[in-house]
Each structure stands twice: as structure tokens, then as C-alpha cells.
Amino acid sequence: MxxxxxxxxxxxxxxxxxxxxxxxxxxxxxxxxxxxxxxxxxxxxxxxxxxxxxxxxxxxxxxxxxxxxxxxxxxxxxxxxxxxxxxxxxxxxxxxxxxxxxxxxxxxxxxxxxxxxxxxxxxxxxxxxxxxxxxxMINTHGLVNASFAAGKPDPGNIAFFSQSGALCVAILDWALGENIGFSKFVSLGNKAVLDEADMISYLGQDSKTDVILGYIENVSNGEKFVKEAMNHSNEKPIIIIKSGTTSAGAKAASSHTGAIAGSDQAYTSAFQKSGIIRAHDVETLFNLAQAFSTQPLPKGPSLAIVTNSGGPGIMAADACEKSSLSMARISSATIGQMQEFLPSYASLYNPIDIIGDAGAQRYLKTIDSVIKDGNVNSLLVLLTPTSTAAAEIEDICKGIVEVSRNTDKPIFACFMGKKIISRGRKILMDGKVPCYSFPEPAISCIEQMYKHYQWKNNPCPLPSPVNRDRGRAALIIDRVKKSGQGEIVEFQAQEILQAYNLPVPKTALARSSHDAVEIAQRFGYPVVLKIASPNISHKTDVDGVKLGLSGPDQVRKTFLDITGRTSRMRPDAHIAGCLVQEMAPKNCKEVIVGFKRDDQFGPLIMFGLGGIYVEVLKDISFRLGPVTREEARKMIREIKSYMLLKGFRGDLPIDFNAIEEIILTMSQLAHDFPEIYEAEFNPILVNSHQAMVADVRMTLG
CATH class of the missing domain: 3.40.50.720 (NAD(P)-binding Rossmann-like Domain)
Incomplete structure (x- = not known):
């Protein structure tokens, strides 16, 4: 457009x-x-x-x-x-x-x-x-209200688009009650032509818009959506709610706008890759919108808390500890300043408790001292409506607004209560200081603002090139496609792995027991035998894998046992023989690297513990392809079992570089061959100095 x-x-x-x-x-x-x-x-x-x-x-x-x-x-x-x-x-x-x-x-x-x-x-x-x-659609700055919405929003610097018209009506009414203004307010409806990517593209360049909000049920064009978000998220925060995250929600989405809700994990990965901030409810959406639209971004993680009550201060400190923020270490100079005007029983360390009888003067002197501390990146002011605070609440709030206007650090308020603090809350909101009812949402907003600061100041790296022979791999894939198979099983995929320079155990196809013995002697004992059939993807279903075979007689007998048993259990299957494979090195851990092609966003790359653990624990991290080296590094470190891989109770850490290379290669394979719908290296056997792809399967779309 x-x-x-x-x-x-x-x-x-x-x-x-x-x-x-x-x-x-x-x-x-x-x-x-x-x-x-x-x-x-x-x-x-x-x-x-x-x-x-x-x-x-x-x-x-x-x-x-x-x-x-x-x-x-x-x-x-x-x-x-x-x-x-x-x-x-x-x-x-x-x-x-x-x-x-x-x-x-x-x-x-x-x-x-x-x-x-x-x-x-x-x-x-x-x-x-x-x-x-x-x-x-409404454009407040252009004096356009081409909608049938009841109520007229005030001009502001927040743009909102929604796939649901009914939600637009509700949010508009709520925003009018909260005195929140908009630059643009857009109902997308069925998105026949203009969609969320077009909105991000236009609003990203709109001089009247500083924050972009959205509600979506699906994405029309995943590649375009990610591209536009990446183009603009480093300039403006893009905050989106994605509904249809459960099976019930997905069904509702389909009946509501004819949309087919995609994989929630794919959306999470797409948002992560493009710098979109995801809100999981409308309240969080507008909490974030108020924060981003009114305050500068924190330039570091250090948060200071000023409170007139110990309990809320501890709650805020707990929330900070659970986030990626940190409690600021107040400098000795600032502590010295505060000692001059705070009571001797006040807590001068973070959180700074100025005691329940604090009035406007004590609050404002403390805030002014703390915000000027070089160790402080952002400030949260907590207030519970004690008799002194309630009596002077208007002066306290006017002072907070004044300090906020004279600093480049973000200041947030958390006034706990409802009726008594309502006058102060309005002063803060009118003065563009976000005010929250509880510490946790305030801390969450500050954390998202700091993450966005990091995103803006860390340029997106390009995917690392992978050395491979694409033509050689294409010949194998074409051969499988011509045969009518829907799957590339291990004995066929081995050559693809070799074309992509992936580390694999020595492997060869034996068509007879005599071949098996000859190959085993060439590799050296012990060896592994695996059934080789284009019709059998799960070899364990036919007991088609035998490990640790240590001599020619054992190899010969096992070959005949595996092929004979498979013929009886699967008379429909074509049996090419057995793969003979060298045994993996000792002291290995099993991990999995794979991808599944999402209909909207393309290949979703995954990493986790391998073997049966991937099904039982589901301890998996995801990224949308193509994956960069930094993303591969983060994928490995995100799983809950990372400490097992890093080394636990004397174990050596795994070869992380080798796993990163395999993740990057899987991402490249997914990019090179769109006809591969999903692929899986499972298990990858890895120890402290090497990794090997021990098994592989690929499914064609």
C-alpha cells in the first residue's frame, strides 16, 4: 500500500x-x-x-x-x-x-x-x-472521526488498532474515563486489504504517534508483519495483545473474524524477534502505554524506591528482585544529604522508607536527592494514605510532577488505595506521571521500558553464514519427492547432513549381514545397528535399534534379527537393510534441535533436552528463523535445564559452540528448503569437546 x-x-x-x-x-x-x-x-x-x-x-x-x-x-x-x-x-x-x-x-x-x-x-x-x-477510523489531530463509535477521544500520542470493533468500543469508553488521549484509533475488521503490518508501517512514520498499541487475533502476512515491526520497533514501542492463545480461544477467533489463530509459540517468537512488547491483558496494555507515552526510557536497570510504608516497599523490592531490574545502591553522598532532613529512624537504604508521618516537604526533598544520584536509573514513589500523606496529597503530587519535568530519568508513582488518593492520582496523570495501584504492575512497566531501551541500543545482527553444499542436498530431497514419500528418514538424510557439514558418527548402509560385519570391522567395535526403511520413522516401534555390538557374530545375528522382526511386524514396509554406525563418545548428554514451519511466520527453530525428555519435560526454547548466533546462544541458556548442560556437581560443561553451530545449520536448512515442513536432530550427543547428530528425521510439506 x-x-x-x-x-x-x-x-x-x-x-x-x-x-x-x-x-x-x-x-x-x-x-x-x-x-x-x-x-x-x-x-x-x-x-x-x-x-x-x-x-x-x-x-x-x-x-x-x-x-x-x-x-x-x-x-x-x-x-x-x-x-x-x-x-x-x-x-x-x-x-x-x-x-x-x-x-x-x-x-x-x-x-x-x-x-x-x-x-x-x-x-x-x-x-x-x-x-x-x-x-x-479516528484521527484526532486531523479532526477526522470516520466511525460510528460513541464518544470522542482526546488528542494524544498513542495510536491503537484492533481486529475487534467491539473491543474498540469498550477500550474507547474506558480511555475516556481514564483521560487517555489517542493520535489514531483504527478498527481493522476482517483486514481484507489493510492489515496490522500496514498499520505498523504507517504509524511508525506518523509524527503524532509515539506509542503503537494493537489487538490482533491472527496475522495476515507473517513475513511482512515481522519486517515492518523490526523496521519501526527501534524507534517506537509497539505493544500488542494477541488473543486466541488457547484451543478455545483459537476456535472463538475463527468464528469471530474468520481468522485461523496460529501457534501461540510462533507469535511469541515473532514478537521477540521483531521487538514487539507483548501484553497479555488490556489493563497491562494501557499500563504500558501510559508509561511509554509519558516518561523517558531508563538507561540502566537500577531502580530506587521511596515509600512511606515498609510493607509496600518490601513488596516492590520483591517484584524488582524477580524482574531483570536491580535495586539501586544509594551513594554515600545521597545518604549524607538525606540524613540532614530525614528522621533518625528512617531507612536510608533502598527501599528508602521515610516513615508514615511523611508530608510533602519530606517526600519532595527525598525524591529530589534520590533522582540526582548517579547510581539511580529510575524511581518509584510509593504512598499509602496515612493521615499526613492524605492531608498533603495534592502538594506531594504537584511536587512529583515538577521533579519529573526537570529530570531525564523516569519517575513512576504507586498510590495504594482508591477514594482518598483519587485527587492525587488525577494530578499525577494530568502531569504525565504514571500512577499504579500496586507495586507489581509498576515494576513490570519499568522493566519493559528498560528492555526496550536495550532493544533500541543493540542493533540486530545478521544471521551467520553456513558452509554447505546445497545442490548435493537438493538431489536427495528431489529423489525422495519423486518417490512419493512424505518423509526423509535417517538412512536417506545422512547425505544431507554430510552436505551441511554436520558432525555425525561414521555411518554406512548395510544391505546384508555380510555388509554389516564388513562395515563394523572398518569402523571398529563397538557399533550400533538401526533398521533402514523409508516407511519407518520411529525405529523403536519395531525394536529397530541395537547398541554396543562388540563382535562380528553379534553384528551378523543382530542384523538378521532386526530385519526379520521388522518384516513380520511391518510387511508393508520396504526394508533397505540396516545402518551401521559407530558408537557415540562416552559421558554425553542428549539434546534436540529441530524446526517446524509455521503457516504464518515460517520456520520455528527449537532447542531442548533430547531423547524422551523433550516429550516428558517439554523444556524447550524457540526462535523464529533465520537465527543469529546471539539468538542460538540465548536459546541454549533459556531452558530450565541449562545448569545440567553447564556442568553440575563435577560434570564438565558441554561444547556450547558445537551446539550453536548445529542450531545455525538447522536454521539454514529450513531457509534453503521450504518444502521441508519439519525436521529433527534427536538425539544430538554432546560432551565437553564435541557434538554428534545421532539421529535425524525430516517431513516434507
Whole structure:
């Protein structure tokens, strides 16, 4: 979508309302009324086949009578008329349209095909299209309210887009009650043409927007979404709620907007890769929005806490300890300053407890001293409404606002209570100091702001190149595809591993017991025998793996046992023989590296403990491909079992570099061959000085 089209959508100079109504309560009436009340300065054209004027505006009776080159048309007419009307508007070179009308993809059946026609029509005319099945759009700074929402938001620096129109209505009403302003407020609806990636792209460049918020149920184009978020998240915080995270939620999402909710882990990984901050509920979304939209980012993790009550101070310190923040070590100079005006029984160390009888003067002197301490990166001011604090609460809050205006460090407030502190809370909010009811959400917001500071100041590294022979691997994959197999099992995949220079035990295919003995003697005993069949992926199902074979007679007998038993258990399977493999080195731990291709975002790379542990413990970390070396390093260190790999009670640490290389190679393999739907190296046997891919399977899409 071009910048010109999106500019016409958000900053129109001329607007037509197709389906304007003279009946209050009708959507076509509400949209006209909202446009007038917003103070829109351009031309408004109500379109209605019967009326002469609506709300003192002259009515145009049919689309054909509208002027050419309109910026925006808002369509609210019966579903069956929408496509033809959009085509007529396109013929008159209308730049953008909002389709309020519902009954498209979200209802299935004919609605789905009508939406496809709508998409084709918009694209034919190169028209920006918002909706269908949406609430509309508000641009407070442009004096545009092309929606049927009740209530008019104040101008602000927060932009919000949502896939749910009903949620837009609820959040708008809540925001009006909380005195929160918006720059843009957008209902995406079914996202037939314009989607969340387009919103991030436009809002990321919007000079009136400092914080981008979103509610999504699915993503239309995962690659585009991640790309746009990466382009803009280092300039502005992007905070998103993703619903449909449970099976029940995913089912609800599908029936609500016709969306198919993707893997929640894939979304988590996509957000992580692109710098999106994920909120899990609406309250957190707006807690974060207030923090980011009003305060500077903390330039370090050190947090100071000033409180008039010990209990809340301890709660805040506990929350800090559980986060990635740290309790600031107050300098001796600052402690010396505070000793001059604080009571002798006050606690001068962090958290700084200035005692329950603290009034405005004591609060403000302490805050002023602490915020100037070079060891402090951010400050949280706690207040419980003791009689002294309650009596002077307005002066305390005005002082906090004044200090906040004269520092480049973020200051947050936590006023515990409701009725008594309400006057102070309003002063703080009006003065752009976020105020929370409890310490934990305040600490969480500060932590997210610090993480965003780190994200902004750490450029994204490029994926490390992997040395491989892609052509050699392609020959194997093509051969398997031509055979009609859906899976590349181990004996076929061995050559792919070799093409990608992956460390593997010496392995060869034996087609007879004589071959097996000959290969075993060449490798040296002991060896492993594994059944080799393109039809058998789980070799243990047929007892098709035998370890530690130490002589020719044992190898010969085991070969005949494995192949004979498999023939009886799986008469349908083609048996190529057995793989003969050297035994793994001693003192190895088992890990797994794999990927599964998400429909929206592509390959999701995973790492965890291998063998049966991956199924039992599910101790796994994920990243969206392509993976960088830094991401591979973090994946290994994120699992709960990391300390087992690092070395525990005398064990040597594993060869982490070798595992990082295998993760990077798996990521490259996933990128090179989109036809591979999932792949798994399990187990990878690793000790202190090497790693070996002991087993592999790959599934074709």
C-alpha cells in the first residue's frame, strides 16, 4: 500500500458517506454526526437515494454524481450492494475506502466469496481499503472521526488498532474515563486489504504517534508483519495483545473474524524477534502505554524506591528482585544529604522508607536527592494514605510532577488505595506521571521500558553464514519427492547432513549381514545397528535399534534379527537393510534441535533436552528463523535445564559452540528448503569437546 493512499485514508480532504441516514441511531447517521462533531474542515458528501439534506449537509443521490478524486468513502450499505458501489467509487478514482458493513468472511459461505470480490475490486482500482466488518477510523489531530463509535477521544500520542470493533468500543469508553488521549484509533475488521503490518508501517512514520498499541487475533502476512515491526520497533514501542492463545480461544477467533489463530509459540517468537512488547491483558496494555507515552526510557536497570510504608516497599523490592531490574545502591553522598532532613529512624537504604508521618516537604526533598544520584536509573514513589500523606496529597503530587519535568530519568508513582488518593492520582496523570495501584504492575512497566531501551541500543545482527553444499542436498530431497514419500528418514538424510557439514558418527548402509560385519570391522567395535526403511520413522516401534555390538557374530545375528522382526511386524514396509554406525563418545548428554514451519511466520527453530525428555519435560526454547548466533546462544541458556548442560556437581560443561553451530545449520536448512515442513536432530550427543547428530528425521510439506 502506497504512502499516498494511506495518507488519503487518515488525512482526507473530502469524505463521502455511502448509506448516510437521516435517522438518529442508524450507523449512516452516526458517522456523519461524528465527522461534524470532530470539526472536520474538508468536504462531506452524504450519499442517499431519497433524502435531500442530512444534518444540514446537501445529499448526493447516487455515487455517479460524486466528484472525481475523492480521498475517502465510508460505506455502510447492505452487503449485496457493497462490491458494486466500491467499483463505482474506484472508477471515480477514490483513493481510500472504509467498509463498515458486516456479513463477509466472518460468516463464511457466500460472505467469504464476496470478500474476495471486494479485495479484487480494491486492488483493481489501487484503493486503500479498511474493513469490512469494522467500526471505522479516528484521527484526532486531523479532526477526522470516520466511525460510528460513541464518544470522542482526546488528542494524544498513542495510536491503537484492533481486529475487534467491539473491543474498540469498550477500550474507547474506558480511555475516556481514564483521560487517555489517542493520535489514531483504527478498527481493522476482517483486514481484507489493510492489515496490522500496514498499520505498523504507517504509524511508525506518523509524527503524532509515539506509542503503537494493537489487538490482533491472527496475522495476515507473517513475513511482512515481522519486517515492518523490526523496521519501526527501534524507534517506537509497539505493544500488542494477541488473543486466541488457547484451543478455545483459537476456535472463538475463527468464528469471530474468520481468522485461523496460529501457534501461540510462533507469535511469541515473532514478537521477540521483531521487538514487539507483548501484553497479555488490556489493563497491562494501557499500563504500558501510559508509561511509554509519558516518561523517558531508563538507561540502566537500577531502580530506587521511596515509600512511606515498609510493607509496600518490601513488596516492590520483591517484584524488582524477580524482574531483570536491580535495586539501586544509594551513594554515600545521597545518604549524607538525606540524613540532614530525614528522621533518625528512617531507612536510608533502598527501599528508602521515610516513615508514615511523611508530608510533602519530606517526600519532595527525598525524591529530589534520590533522582540526582548517579547510581539511580529510575524511581518509584510509593504512598499509602496515612493521615499526613492524605492531608498533603495534592502538594506531594504537584511536587512529583515538577521533579519529573526537570529530570531525564523516569519517575513512576504507586498510590495504594482508591477514594482518598483519587485527587492525587488525577494530578499525577494530568502531569504525565504514571500512577499504579500496586507495586507489581509498576515494576513490570519499568522493566519493559528498560528492555526496550536495550532493544533500541543493540542493533540486530545478521544471521551467520553456513558452509554447505546445497545442490548435493537438493538431489536427495528431489529423489525422495519423486518417490512419493512424505518423509526423509535417517538412512536417506545422512547425505544431507554430510552436505551441511554436520558432525555425525561414521555411518554406512548395510544391505546384508555380510555388509554389516564388513562395515563394523572398518569402523571398529563397538557399533550400533538401526533398521533402514523409508516407511519407518520411529525405529523403536519395531525394536529397530541395537547398541554396543562388540563382535562380528553379534553384528551378523543382530542384523538378521532386526530385519526379520521388522518384516513380520511391518510387511508393508520396504526394508533397505540396516545402518551401521559407530558408537557415540562416552559421558554425553542428549539434546534436540529441530524446526517446524509455521503457516504464518515460517520456520520455528527449537532447542531442548533430547531423547524422551523433550516429550516428558517439554523444556524447550524457540526462535523464529533465520537465527543469529546471539539468538542460538540465548536459546541454549533459556531452558530450565541449562545448569545440567553447564556442568553440575563435577560434570564438565558441554561444547556450547558445537551446539550453536548445529542450531545455525538447522536454521539454514529450513531457509534453503521450504518444502521441508519439519525436521529433527534427536538425539544430538554432546560432551565437553564435541557434538554428534545421532539421529535425524525430516517431513516434507
Amino acid at each position: 502506497t504512502e499516498k493512499q494511506l495518507h488519503a485514508l487518515f488525512n482526507p480532504q473530502s469524505v463521502a458517506v455511502i448509506g448516510a441516514s437521516s435517522s438518529p441511531g442508524k450507523i449512516g447517521y452516526s458517522i456523519l454526526e461524528n465527522m461534524i462533531e470532530a470539526g472536520f474542515k474538508g468536504d462531506i458528501y452524504p450519499v442517499n437515494p431519497k433524502a435531500e439534506s442530512i444534518l444540514d449537509l446537501k445529499v448526493v443521490n447516487q455515487i455517479e454524481d460524486l466528484p472525481d478524486n475523492l480521498d475517502l468513502a465510508v460505506i455502510t450499505i447492505p452487503r449485496k450492494l457493497v462490491v458494486d458501489s466500491l467499483d463505482l467509487l474506484g472508477g471515480k478514482k477514490t483513493a481510500a475506502a472504509i467498509v463498515i458493513t458486516a456479513g463477509f468472511k466472518e460468516v463464511g459461505g457466500k460472505g467469504y466469496y464476496l470478500e474476495q470480490e471486494l479485495i479484487n475490486t480494491a486492488r483493481k482500482h489501487d484503493m486503500a481499503l479498511l474493513g469490512p466488518n469494522c467500526l471505522g
